[in-house]
Ligand SMILES: *[C@@H]1O[C@H](CO)[C@@H](O)[C@H](O)[C@H]1NC(C)=O
């Protein structure tokens with residue numbers, strides 16, 4: 001028995017994948033609007049497709065013969081000639097066109113290398129002007145098959161199938177349709193379309209289905225293929241050109257005319273119930289919004305309904321009722337769950353197909369009263385609670401300091417006085433006349449009572465330590481609640497202790513305060529010098545640096561100074577004095593002189609040293625050569 005259950009569940013799951021009902025229809029009114037606008041343009045293509053789409057709708061339109069005569073188009077372009085001639089045929093004004101309009105189509109038929117598309121345009125241009133029998137059937141089909149061998153795209157098959165409708169080779173179309181349909185691309189295993197998008201899909205579907213009808217053969221589409229093509233067309237329903245609109249309409253009508261037709265279920269308007277209105281209307285139609293004759297009204301059933309929050313099943317197998325005089329409107333009565341607000345998933349079935357719809361049961365909530373009190377933060381005294389009834393405010397301002405805490409307690413009830421929880425429940429504390437605010441989430445306990453404890457010391461951090469008067473408010477909301485609640489309960493005066501400033505006093509919230517008068521002078525300050533080492537350290541270091549000099553003097557004293565070769569000439573004296581002077585100047589630079597002063601003394605000294613040094617060296621060289 002268990003085993004059997006599992007198998008049947010598996011089978012049900014597998015079925016439900018391909019059994020999805022369509023959700024939505026093609027909006028005929030909107031498409032008709034696009035087509036009517038298209039007629040007013042002066043583009044031959046738009047006029048042609050507009051006329052074609054309006055003919056599909058059997059809609060009346062203004063006289064366009066004069067416009068057609070005046071539109072500009074390229075008479076040598078066979079596609080544009082096709083638009084003009086076929087638009088003229090649809091509008092019944094072929095006699096407005098000059099006969100030379102058929103020059104390009106005739107030439108195309110004589111061309112050796114015409115493409116399938118060009119042949120299609122040429123043949124149908126001639127046909128529109130009453131020159132239909134020009135194309136020979138046997139040879140023509142052979143020729144077309146040759147062309148298909150070169151390029152067997154879905155689009156080309158579409159042109160050949162359409163040509164066959166004219167040439168009477170429908171049997172060939174019937175023979176090749178199945179293969180073409182099987183070659184359609186599938187997306188998400190939900191939608192089928194041909195390579196080339198809506199134009200090719202529409203072109204192929206309409207000519208194949210027309211051909212099968214004219215041959216009085218059963219449709220080549222399986223029910224599943226019908227649903228999947230319909231799903232693709234629905235995904236393209238936002239087209240906004242006359243061409244797109246005409247092609248979408250033609251394909252949608254072709255699919256909707258199939259039997260059994262794909263079924264579509266959609267919300268008629270509202271997606272929710274409230275305590276006043278307890279029903280939701282659905283439309284059950286074919287792809288283009290017509291009633292489905294083959295469907296028995298009692299086969300439209302809400303298979304199941306579950307609450308999204310906890311998966312509790314709230315209804316099963318509840319039939320919908322068809323509205324009298326409105327064969328496409330089916331009413332789901334949800335009065336059974338109107339007291340339990342929330343989001344629900346309803347599975348609707350029409351015959352063997354089904355789809356899921358999310359609906360909301362909107363409820364009203366109320367808070368009859370709130371208890372509020374101030375107590376010690378460490379819990380030594382239990383707070384004295386004041387009860388306020390909705391929508392009143394506290395009679396007097398409460399006082400609280402940083403050693404205390406505030407306590408808030410409330411229960412949310414539905415319309416029938418049953419305690420409920422809501423998705424959002426907040427307590428907001430904001431300064432009276434200030435900007436900062438602190439918002440706290442209130443969580444319900446398991447008796448569905450909301451309790452909020454706020455430590456005033458902690459609160460001060462969120463409120464910039466600004467003591468003063470604060471407004472306390474409670475907010476309640478839920479996606480399934482039709483009356484969100486905002487209740488200002490009253491004011492509390494907070495004293496956040498010695499570190500705090502008062503609201504509005506400068507130093508605290510100076511945000512936005514404008515200061516007038518002179519600003520304090522800006523004084524530049526150099527970086528403070530790094531601390532120097534102790535006197536002893538620098539003395540020892542200086543002595544260490546001077547040690548080699550001392551050594552030199554000591555060695556001179558021991559060895560005696562040998563000045564025998566010293567040339568006692570003025571140049572030599574000046575040179576050595578100059579060198580000594582430069583070194584002294586260097587010492588002075590370290591001790592007292594600035595760089596510029598040093599340079600000023602250095603220039604004459606250096607010049608004298610250079611000149612005397614030069615003559616000294618010359619003298620030394622000449623002495624040496626004399627001695628040698
Ligand atoms: C829905 O059903 C309830 C009882 O089942 C009934 O009282 C109520 O009138 C129904 N609502 C509508 C709009 O028919």
Ligand SMILES: *[C@@H]1O[C@H](CO)[C@@H](O)[C@H](O)[C@H]1NC(C)=O
Nearest residue numbers: 460461463464465497499500
């Ligand atoms: C508020 O005062 C507390 C000391 O009581 C201090 O630690 C904190 O930084 C202050 N916060 C602000 C925003 O001034």
